[in-house]
Amino acid sequence: MTSMFPDDDCRQLLLRKGVYPYTYISNWEVLEETSLPPRETFYSDLTLEHISEADFNHAHTVWRRFNIGTLMEYTLLYLKTDIVLLADVFESYR
Known part of the structure; x- marks a missing residue:
């Protein structure tokens, strides 16, 4: 994680569960949006809950600190973080 x-x-911002609007991403055009979508779009079909205000603020902080320009960039950072953290776990248990 440190090298990436x-x-x-x-890095400290990424060492927690990420926040992502899974059900909001319904087509490729959505990924071209240039701002974080509203809090209501972060609804989870699995838990049937909206994210907390603190989680939404965290998503905004990540967007700003990493100079995110589009929802695609946010998606790629979210995925990269997920993969790097998983790789770190595997390396720890090697």
């Missing part, structure tokens, strides 16, 4: 995200402040 050398800035400690930015």
Whole structure:
């Protein structure tokens, strides 16, 4: 994780469960949007709940700190973080 995200402040933002509007992403055009969608779009079909205000604020902080320009960039950061954290877990147990 440190090699992928050398800035400690930015890395700390990614060391928790990410926030992502799964059901909002319904087509490719949505990924071209240039701002984080409204909090209501972060509804989980699995838990049948909306995210907390704190989680939504965290998503906004990540968007700003990583200079995200589109929802596609946010998606790629979310996926990259997920993969790197999983790889770190595997490396720890090797």
